[in-house]
Amino acid sequence: xxxxxxxxxxGVLIFSLTxxxxxxxxxxxxxxxxxxxxxxxVLELVKGDEVIYFTMDQLKSLPAVEGLxxxxxxxxxxxxxALHKGVLVSTLxxxxxxxTDAHSVEVVASDGYSITYSPxxxxxxxxxxxxxxxxxxxxxxxxxxxxxAYEREGKPLxxxxxxxxxxxxxxxxxxxxxxxxxxxxxxxxxxxxxxVEDWVVNFKGAIEEPMDRATFESGAADGCxxxxxxxxxxxxxxxxxxxxxIGRVDDEIKHGDxxxxxxxxxxxxxxxxxxxDGYTVTLDSYTVMRNDDIIVAYxxxxxxxxxxxxxxxxxxxxxSKKQMxxxxxxxxxxxxxxxxxxxxxxxxxxxAPAIIGxxxxxxxxxxxxxxxxxxxMDDLLKLAVVxxxxxxxxxxxxxxxxxxxxxxxxxxxxxxDAKTATxxxxxxxxxxxxxxxxxxxxxxxxxxxxxxxxxxxPGFDSNFWAKDLVSIxxx
Amino acid sequence: MKKQFFGLLxxxxxxxxxxxxxxxxxxxxxxxxxxxxxxxxxxxxxxxEKYPDINVQMEFHGSIQVMRHVTELHEDIDIVATxxxxxxxxxxxxxxxxGTDDPYADWFLSMANxxxxxxxxxxxxxxxxxxxxxxxxxxxRQDVKVGLSDPRFxxxxxxxxxxFALAQDVYRKDNIFHSxxxxxxxxxxxxxxxxxxxxxxxxxxxETAKNSHIMxxxxxxxxxxxxxxxxxxxxxxxxxxIKQHGLEMLSLPPTLNLGEEEFSNNYHKVTVQMDFRRxxxxxxxxxxxxxxxxxxxxxxxxxxxxxxxxxxFLYSEEGQSIMRRNAHPLIxxxxxxxxxxxxxxxxxxxxxx
Numbered sequence: 001x002x003x004x005x006x007x008x009x010x011g012v013l014i015f016s017l018t019x020x021x022x023x024x025x026x027x028x029x030x031x032x033x034x035x036x037x038x039x040x041x042v043l044e045l046v047k048g049d050e051v052i053y054f055t056m057d058q059l060k061s062l063p064a065v066e067g068l069x070x071x072x073x074x075x076x077x078x079x080x081x082a083l084h085k086g087v088l089v090s091t092l093x094x095x096x097x098x099x100t101d102a103h104s105v106e107v108v109a110s111d112g113y114s115i116t117y118s119p120x121x122x123x124x125x126x127x128x129x130x131x132x133x134x135x136x137x138x139x140x141x142x143x144x145x146x147x148x149a150y151e152r153e154g155k156p157l158x159x160x161x162x163x164x165x166x167x168x169x170x171x172x173x174x175x176x177x178x179x180x181x182x183x184x185x186x187x188x189x190x191x192x193x194x195x196v197e198d199w200v201v202n203f204k205g206a207i208e209e210p211m212d213r214a215t216f217e218s219g220a221a222d223g224c225x226x227x228x229x230x231x232x233x234x235x236x237x238x239x240x241x242x243x244x245x246i247g248r249v250d251d252e253i254k255h256g257d258x259x260x261x262x263x264x265x266x267x268x269x270x271x272x273x274x275x276x277d278g279y280t281v282t283l284d285s286y287t288v289m290r291n292d293d294i295i296v297a298y299x300x301x302x303x304x305x306x307x308x309x310x311x312x313x314x315x316x317x318x319x320s321k322k323q324m325x326x327x328x329x330x331x332x333x334x335x336x337x338x339x340x341x342x343x344x345x346x347x348x349x350x351x352a353p354a355i356i357g358x359x360x361x362x363x364x365x366x367x368x369x370x371x372x373x374x375x376x377m378d379d380l381l382k383l384a385v386v387x388x389x390x391x392x393x394x395x396x397x398x399x400x401x402x403x404x405x406x407x408x409x410x411x412x413x414x415x416x417d418a419k420t421a422t423x424x425x426x427x428x429x430x431x432x433x434x435x436x437x438x439x440x441x442x443x444x445x446x447x448x449x450x451x452x453x454x455x456x457x458p459g460f461d462s463n464f465w466a467k468d469l470v471s472i473x474x475x
Numbered sequence: 476m477k478k479q480f481f482g483l484l485x486x487x488x489x490x491x492x493x494x495x496x497x498x499x500x501x502x503x504x505x506x507x508x509x510x511x512x513x514x515x516x517x518x519x520x521x522x523x524e525k526y527p528d529i530n531v532q533m534e535f536h537g538s539i540q541v542m543r544h545v546t547e548l549h550e551d552i553d554i555v556a557t558x559x560x561x562x563x564x565x566x567x568x569x570x571x572x573x574g575t576d577d578p579y580a581d582w583f584l585s586m587a588n589x590x591x592x593x594x595x596x597x598x599x600x601x602x603x604x605x606x607x608x609x610x611x612x613x614x615x616r617q618d619v620k621v622g623l624s625d626p627r628f629x630x631x632x633x634x635x636x637x638x639f640a641l642a643q644d645v646y647r648k649d650n651i652f653h654s655x656x657x658x659x660x661x662x663x664x665x666x667x668x669x670x671x672x673x674x675x676x677x678x679x680x681x682e683t684a685k686n687s688h689i690m691x692x693x694x695x696x697x698x699x700x701x702x703x704x705x706x707x708x709x710x711x712x713x714x715x716x717i718k719q720h721g722l723e724m725l726s727l728p729p730t731l732n733l734g735e736e737e738f739s740n741n742y743h744k745v746t747v748q749m750d751f752r753r754x755x756x757x758x759x760x761x762x763x764x765x766x767x768x769x770x771x772x773x774x775x776x777x778x779x780x781x782x783x784x785x786x787x788f789l790y791s792e793e794g795q796s797i798m799r800r801n802a803h804p805l806i807x808x809x810x811x812x813x814x815x816x817x818x819x820x821x822x823x824x825x826x827x828x
Contacts, residue, residue: 255670
């Protein structure tokens with residue numbers, strides 16, 4: 001019995017210890033039928049329209065390099081260098097003509113994440129290196145190379161953990177690592193890109209603005225001022241309507257609804273668009289004013305303009321071919337035809353009126369006010385005159401000139417019990433407007449045309465748009 | 476004897492079984508912004524003392540990188556804490572977990588604020604001259620080494636550029652941004668003046684030019700050691716980090732430090748835009764706003780209950796005290812976004828509706 005117990009204990013111990021062991025157990029060999037492997041693309045190499053696909057075998061058939069790659073995260077966590085094997089990125093790029101200083105290399109992961117490498121990084125291995133033990137920056141030991149790795153320590157990379165391919169920076173020393181953000185997992189695409197060429201086009205009007213590519217592109221962003229036109233050959237030109245660009249330099253206001261000065265345009269001026277070879281196209285302000293079909297294009301079919309058209313070309317359905325000047329280097333507004341408009345405005349607070357009202361018009365504010373007040377045309381012109389567009393409920397968009405009702409209201413002391421404003425016309429016609437509604441209307445104007453004062457009441461029915469306004473009575 | 480023997484046998488078996496199955500700690504993976512290293516490391520220690528069955532595994536990165544680990548690399552992460560709460564809706568609300576219609580997150584807590592400041596040491600050039608009025612001029616001098624964190628990877632990286640752009644209006648000088656940045660990079664960082672607001676455009680290749688007086692690193696934390704070693708004279712950092720490291724600090728005016736709620740409208744006047752698509756689904760555009768850290772539990776967190784426990788600890792008296800000690804107090808009472816989606820136990824604990 002004793003012997004039996006000892007045997008039993010030994011058996012249990014052996015069983016238990018075996019259970020503790022985490023060593024991988026060899027699974028019984030399964031008999032598998034050989035199925036020819038279908039080549040799977042693991043990497044896409046792109047340059048413009050040219051695309052080359054690589055299977056793993058094709059990658060491995062290229063000259064291989066080996067070296068030590070380790071990384072430090074942005075907050076100091078270090079992964080010690082390990083031996084990586086793969087293909088130099090520059091070797092891959094040679095397949096599509098090679099890399100120059102005018103290129104950049106975008107490395108894309110299978111999830112769409114991407115990061116761009118400079119020629120210095122790809123060709124010269126210029127990376128900051130850190131001491132593997134302390135994380136302190138150090139002089140790079142030997143040279144570094146940028147590779148697409150497919151093996152670490154002699155084993156394939158884990159498709160689940162980091163993808164079959166990983167971009168790593170290899171070197172000769174186990175003592176150094178590079179920044180972790182330069183080590184991209186799950187790489188499946190490399191794009192050799194032409195560096196975007198910067199440019200500056202000079203715009204000159206009341207002020208001068210050397211407009212660079214970044215500024216132009218910001219204005220041409222979708223949701224900003226982007227306009228597109230398709231020419232007879234089906235090419236799509238994208239850019240900014242010329243009048244928006246003119247609006248940046250026709251006075252000090254560069255952006256916003258009021259940037260383009262309609263009043264100056266109505267006074268008349270010309271615009272010269274001058275190309276690099278001196279060829280000049282001149283347009284008048286009446287043609288350009290608020291015209292979305294005269295476009296300064298910077299892209300054609302989604303690509304930056306090239307050769308004679310670089311960087312900007314004037315295009316649009318209303319222009320003749322001769323007018324579609326490319327290679328624009330400067331745009332100049334000639335205000336000579338309207339010298340008064342180019343002069344500093346004489347208005348105290350607002351814009352120069354685009355529409356001149358009758359000099360003898362007056363507007364009386366009366367009723368529940370502390371003191372009745374009469375505005376002459378001169379008084380109105382000393383207020384913040386605006387030239388703007390308003391939407392009439394029946395007539396549609398109208399370009400109008402006037403003074404905001406809110407400003408006029410601010411110049412009289414209304415009594416506390418005033419609830420209604422009555423617009424009264426010269427022929428005795430009148431209409432009541434709830435005072436609160438009038439006060440809440442930011443864009444309502446007391447305006448004028450050449451013959452009479454009017455109210456412009458966007459958002460209100462047409463019967464509140466008074467003609468020949470002579471007084472406003474508060475009740 | 477027989478009984479005694481079998482008793483021993485059973486005991487032996489129990490010992491062996493216990494040895495074979497040591498109680499494994501529950502791993503709680505926390506990915507946090509680099510500027511949280513110190514307070515979160517202290518939190519980790521205190522939390523593990525209180526909950527010995529949980530092993531907190533902290534990993535710190537630049538805030539944009541933190542997001543990448545969740546939404547692009549699909550790593551199993553239990554808590555995300557970023558230095559810019561706007562990244563959570565931008566990159567986690569908008570991205571569904573693979574194979575699902577569920578976003579990576581649908582709520583966040585506005586954890587803490589911070590302020591942008593300039594860190595330096597007594598050895599820094601012109602340390603005795605620099606003031607909140609002339610800092611931009613001193614940092615633009617070619618003999619002054621300035622550390623910047625990379626705006627492509629780090630929230631502080633784009634915030635420091637915002638401060639330079641906003642400074643133009645504050646000090647009424649049109650060339651502040653240009654004189655600091657110009658010719659310091661192989662590809663220019665452009666400041667586009669749209670009149671009523673400004674856009675900073677970051678090129679996809681951002682390398683300092685030869686002989687540049689700017690040194691750029693992947694995160695602001697990496698600049699601390701350069702500053703301490705005298706490799707650079709000044710670096711933009713968060714106030715909490717400067718205090719944690721005992722560095723000299725130049726406070727920026729509230730109109731520039733991105734830390735004051737009442738100046739939010741001023742901060743909105745600048746936007747940073749990457750001239751390239753960094754993430755598969757989102758074009759990163761960063762609008763200037765008050766610095767606010769965000770905290771959430773990703774929808775695919777492997778240990779959501781333990782994650783909630785950690786957040787409860789963070790907001791407990793002890794957690795708040797740790798944050799205060801590290802010059803980084805929590806926003807309290809708690810607030811955040813879409814809090815109706817907060818796990819029930821957290822909502823109740825934080826008394827949120």
